[in-house]
Amino acid sequence: MRKILNFITSISIWGVVFLVPLAFSPWTFEAFEFNKLYLLFFLVLIGTIAWLAKMVFVDREIRLKRTPLDIPIILFATLANISSFFSSDRWSSMFGYYGRFSDSAMALGSFVGLYFLIINTVEKPQRLLNWFLGAVAIVIATSYLSLFQVWQQFSVSVWPMIKQVGFNPVSASLEGFSVFLAAIAAFLAFQSVKPEVRVFSRIGYGVLALGGLGILLLADISKAWVVLLLGLLFALVAGFMVHFRASKKGGMWNLWFPFSLLLFAVVFLFSPAFVSTSIRMPAVPQEPMLSQELSWSIAWNTATEDIKHILVGSGPGTFAIDFSKYRPAEFNTGGLWQTRFDRSQSHWSEILATTGFLGILSYILLIGFFLLASWLLLSKKNMWPFLVVLLSLLVSQFVYYQTLSLGLAFWLFLALGVLSWERPVQEFVFSLRKFPEFEIGAKVLFLAVALVAGGMSYNAARFYLADTHYLLAQNTGRSGSKDPSGSMRGVNIARSIDHGLEAIRLNPYQAEYKMFASRSYLSRALAELQKPESERDQAGISRDVQLAIAHATRATQMSPKRVATWETQGSVYRDIKLAAGALEWGISSFETAIVLEPTNPILHTELGKLYAANEQNDKAKEQFEKAAALKADYVEAQLQLALIFEKEKDVPGAIAKIKAIALQYPLDAESLFQLGRLQYNNGQVQEAVSQFEQVLLLAPANSNARFALGVALEKQGKIEQAVQEFKRVLELNPGNEAVLQKLQGLEK
Numbered sequence: 228m229r230k231i232l233n234f235i236t237s238i239s240i241w242g243v244v245f246l247v248p249l250a251f252s253p254w255t256f257e258a259f260e261f262n263k264l265y266l267l268f269f270l271v272l273i274g275t276i277a278w279l280a281k282m283v284f285v286d287r288e289i290r291l292k293r294t295p296l297d298i299p300i301i302l303f304a305t306l307a308n309i310s311s312f313f314s315s316d317r318w319s320s321m322f323g324y325y326g327r328f329s330d331s332a333m334a335l336g337s338f339v340g341l342y343f344l345i346i347n348t349v350e351k352p353q354r355l356l357n358w359f360l361g362a363v364a365i366v367i368a369t370s371y372l373s374l375f376q377v378w379q380q381f382s383v384s385v386w387p388m389i390k391q392v393g394f395n396p397v398s399a400s401l402e403g404f405s406v407f408l409a410a411i412a413a414f415l416a417f418q419s420v421k422p423e424v425r426v427f428s429r430i431g432y433g434v435l436a437l438g439g440l441g442i443l444l445l446a447d448i449s450k451a452w453v454v455l456l457l458g459l460l461f462a463l464v465a466g467f468m469v470h471f472r473a474s475k476k477g478g479m480w481n482l483w484f485p486f487s488l489l490l491f492a493v494v495f496l497f498s499p500a501f502v503s504t505s506i507r508m509p510a511v512p513q514e515p516m517l518s519q520e521l522s523w524s525i526a527w528n529t530a531t532e533d534i535k536h537i538l539v540g541s542g543p544g545t546f547a548i549d550f551s552k553y554r555p556a557e558f559n560t561g562g563l564w565q566t567r568f569d570r571s572q573s574h575w576s577e578i579l580a581t582t583g584f585l586g587i588l589s590y591i592l593l594i595g596f597f598l599l600a601s602w603l604l605l606s607k608k609n610m611w612p613f614l615v616v617l618l619s620l621l622v623s624q625f626v627y628y629q630t631l632s633l634g635l636a637f638w639l640f641l642a643l644g645v646l647s648w649e650r651p652v653q654e655f656v657f658s659l660r661k662f663p664e665f666e667i668g669a670k671v672l673f674l675a676v677a678l679v680a681g682g683m684s685y686n687a688a689r690f691y692l693a694d695t696h697y698l699l700a701q702n703t704g705r706s707g708s709k710d711p712s713g714s715m716r717g718v719n720i721a722r723s724i725d726h727g728l729e730a731i732r733l734n735p736y737q738a739e740y741k742m743f744a745s746r747s748y749l750s751r752a753l754a755e756l757q758k759p760e761s762e763r764d765q766a767g768i769s770r771d772v773q774l775a776i777a778h779a780t781r782a783t784q785m786s787p788k789r790v791a792t793w794e795t796q797g798s799v800y801r802d803i804k805l806a807a808g809a810l811e812w813g814i815s816s817f818e819t820a821i822v823l824e825p826t827n828p829i830l831h832t833e834l835g836k837l838y839a840a841n842e843q844n845d846k847a848k849e850q851f852e853k854a855a856a857l858k859a860d861y862v863e864a865q866l867q868l869a870l871i872f873e874k875e876k877d878v879p880g881a882i883a884k885i886k887a888i889a890l891q892y893p894l895d896a897e898s899l900f901q902l903g904r905l906q907y908n909n910g911q912v913q914e915a916v917s918q919f920e921q922v923l924l925l926a927p928a929n930s931n932a933r934f935a936l937g938v939a940l941e942k943q944g945k946i947e948q949a950v951q952e953f954k955r956v957l958e959l960n961p962g963n964e965a966v967l968q969k970l971q972g973l974e975k
Contacts, residue, residue: 232281236348239274243267243341244359244639248366248632255691256698260328263631265691268333271340272680278348283673287666289657292346294645295600299593304339306589307543308332310582313535314542315788318736322690324544324569325739329631330577331544338638345642346652352643359639360435363411367438370404374445400514405451406627408439410636413458414616415439416485420466421612433484440488444495450626452496458619459489465611515563519626521555522571526580528553540583546571549580551790551824559828559858567790567824574624594621597641604648613644693733697740700726704747720751731778741782742795748775749799759964772806775799783816793820794830801837810841828854828861835867844874862888862895870901878909896925900932907939915939930959934966946973 243266252262282289311332314320323331349355415436419429443451462485517525529541529549541549547569558564571577579587601614620637627633645652659666704723727744734740752771755763779796786792793816800813817834824830835850848871854864869884885902892898903918919936922929937952950973957966 229281229285232277232285233348235277236274236281236344239270239277240341240344240349241355241358243270243274244355244635245362246270247635248359248362254698255694256701257326257328257694260323260326260631261691261694264323264328264331264334264337265687267337267341267631267635268687269684271337271344272684274344274348275340276677276680278344279673279676283659283666283669287659289655289659289669290347291655293653293655294346294648295596296593296641296645299589299596300339300342303586303589303593304335306539306586307335307582310539310542310586313539315545315548316542316786318738318785319544319547319789320542322544322736324547325737327544327569329629329634330546330570330581334631334634335543338634341635342638342642345639346645349642349646352646355639356643359636360411360415363408364435364438366404367408367435367442370442371438374442401446402448402450402514402516402627403630403633405443405446405448406454406623407630407632407636408442409451409454410458410616410619410623410633412436412439412443412455412488413462413485413619414612414640416459416488417462417465417612417615419484420482421469436484436488440491447495449496450623452492453626454619454623456489456492456496457622458615459485459492461615461618463489465615469611515566515568517550517568517570517572519572519576521558522573522576523579524555525549525553526571526576529580530583536583538583538585540579540581540586543581545581545788546577548788548790548823551827554824554826556826556857559826559861564858565829570628572628573626574629577628597644600648601644609647610644613640613647616640617644689733690737693730693737693740696726696730696733697743700724700730700743700747720747720754723747724751736785738782738786738789738792741778741785742792745775745778745782745795745799748772748778749802753802757960758962759967762962772803775803788823790820790824790827790830793817793823797833797837801833804837804840810837813837814841826857828857828864831857832861832864832867835864839867839871839874844871847871862892862898866895866898866901873905878905881905882909894925896922896929896932899925900929900935903932903939904935907935907942912939912942916943928959930956933959937969941969941973949973 247263247267250263250266251258255261311317311320316324319325319331321332323329323334328334345355415432418424419432419436421429424432440455443455463482466482466485525546526549529552530536547567550568571580575587575590578590582590597617601610604610617637617640620633620640623633624637629637657665659669700723703719703726724744724747727740727747730737730740731744748771752768752775755768755771776796776799779792779799782792783796797813797816797820800809800816803809804813814834814837817830817837821827821830821834831850831854835847835854838844838847838850848868851864851868851871854861855868858864865888866885869881869888872878872881872884882902882905885898885905889895889898889902899918899922903915903922906912906918907915916936916939919932919939922932923936926932933952934956937949937956940946940949940952950970953966953969953973957963957970960966
């Protein structure tokens with residue numbers, strides 16, 4: 228039994244370090260971080276249960292390794308859990324913000340569990356390290372295949388489902404993978420020059436480092452070059468110290484390899500070297516990121532908001548909430564102004580924002596204890612490589628956020644670094660044989676832990692299955708929207724909703740699923756309303772509208788501090804504004820959203836539209852003016868502000884305002900359309916025709932502009948041309964009752 232339990236524990240640990248960097252799944256909507264988190268969680272849980280069972284039932288004694296890092300790690304994890312309890316969004320803190328997951332209490336608990344498993348059970352650290360480097364070698368190889376589109380051709384011809392997987396298994400973004408490789412490359416460079424490393428292993432480390440360097444050259448990510456440069460500096464200093472103490476003649480020449488890599492890093496960091504362009508490599512999308520300045524500004528504003536945020540922050544996984552609250556108005560001038568960021572550029576600034584000053588101080592304490600103990604034990608030659616890679620990973624945490632692969636590397640090398648100390652690692656032993664009452668208590672406690680672990684595993688399996696249904700819901704919905712057959716389209720939307728509801732049933736704590744269900748029900752109701760009145764399912768429309776509202780409301784109740792939930796609810800009420808009370812509820816929803824994200828001009832504009840529909844013109848004008856002030860080139864706000872003149876019966880004033888907008892933004896189809904509509908209503912039919920034709924040059928599939936052009940041509944007596952336009956509208960909107968009536972009237 229002892230061998231079996233030891234084997235299970237070892238396989239779990241090896242599985243984590245080898246499989247997590249490689250993990251992805253084409254069967255879940257979130258293909259990368261989601262799968263890594265659940266694999267990490269399950270393997271660590273299995274290894275922990277096997278390790279505890281061995282101590283309690285087989286060895287009948289408790290053996291725990293004691294290290295100087297135990298208290299700092301437990302303190303940091305405890306503060307993170309306290310922060311999760313008082314979080315702005317408790318479910319995001321527990322399971323991670325949807326799409327990231329690496330910033331969750333679940334991820335941190337798994338990392339800490341892995342750390343203690345390694346400390347207490349691993350006897351051959353080099354073997355564990357080799358498993359990790361084997362995974363790195365595989366992802367480097369697959370990355371080359373992806374960069375040169377071999378991977379894509381394979382996915383199309385052999386396994387089409389993996390097409391959704393992007394650049395490489397380690398990270399969904401090129402930046403994340405590059406930063407990961409840069410930190411590991413510094414470690415490999417040092418390993419390749421260690422005097423005691425065998426020649427064959429040294430060559431292997433060097434080849435792997437060069438393979439990583441090739442990816443960095445092709446990617447040319449400045450953050451990765453910073454990490455590599457500083458990591459290689461650490462490696463050179465460490466190599467110098469090791470060779471100096473070894474006192475071997477000519478040993479310093481072995482440092483040529485990391486020194487050469489360092490020169491490369493300097494060249495590519497401080498000079499524009501577009502290697503990927505020169506070899507005609509396919510363009511890889513760059514990850515949109517916040518600046519360091521804005522990341523730290525948001526973190527500081529969040530951490531100093533009140534006493535609760537000073538102590539424990541906003542909660543793990545809630546940086547998106549912090550960003551919405553403290554994004555400056557100047558952010559609207561950039562190209563990413565519509566992006567709602569859920570991550571900081573720096574892991575350190577995110578720790579400050581989400582766990583407060585106590586959280587970041589405990590993290591600094593953890594790092595400080597490790598560095599202090601390492602400094603006192605510089606004579607330990609086995610410690611140097613782990614010190615190099617950990618320093619490199621700390622640099623990466625300053626220039627990039629934490630992914631699960633980067634987090635795994637940090638906690639893995641932290642544990643291996645502690646094991647390399649040897650002397651400060653002591654063992655606490657408590658024999659259960661000598662104290663039968665404690666043995667009974669330990670067995671009862673183990674059974675309780677096992678039951679809790681079983682419940683957690685059951686729920687985790689349900690949550691994983693939920694995301695597979697979410698993927699099916701998304702894919703079915705997309706296929707339905709492309710289907711030209713109305714009946715088939717309805718079937719696909721129904722199937723999409725069914726999968727979405729199953730996802731909610733399996734994981735009722737994910738607001739993302741509820742928002743999707745709300746939008747799906749609303750979409751089906753609106754699609755039904757497009758049918759001729761005699762063919763509409765009025766009961767179905769009413770039911771779908773009620774369910775859309777219900778799911779949107781549940782999302783706001785689940786995550787009341789998330790802007791997206793209130794925006795979804797407001798959009799539902801906006802689109803059914805003719806229903807009794809819908810306008811008031813829509814206004815209330817967008818007002819709440821603006822409190823949570825005050826500098827977003829879109830929210831102010833949407834609120835203004837609802838005020839205008841509710842005949843509250845002064846309030847509408849106020850919101851449009853705020854939106855225009857927040858973003859001077861936001862055409863929609865300016866256009867809506869101009870349309871207020873129409874509501875106030877000043878049509879010439881509205882036309883003059885929109886003419887000015889159209890002159891400034893001649894490619895904005897909506898402004899041209901509104902100008903044409905106002906000109907038609909003002910009796911300027913020929914001018915209206917010119918505007919509608921201009922809109923159709925910009926957007927040939929704009930059915931509103933084509934219908935308006937048909938009406939204007941009819942007004943001019945050009946019946947044949949009008950009929951042609953209405954027929955084209957009917958092609959774009961099959962079965963549209965208003966168009967059919969027009970055609971019937973004109974073709975008599």
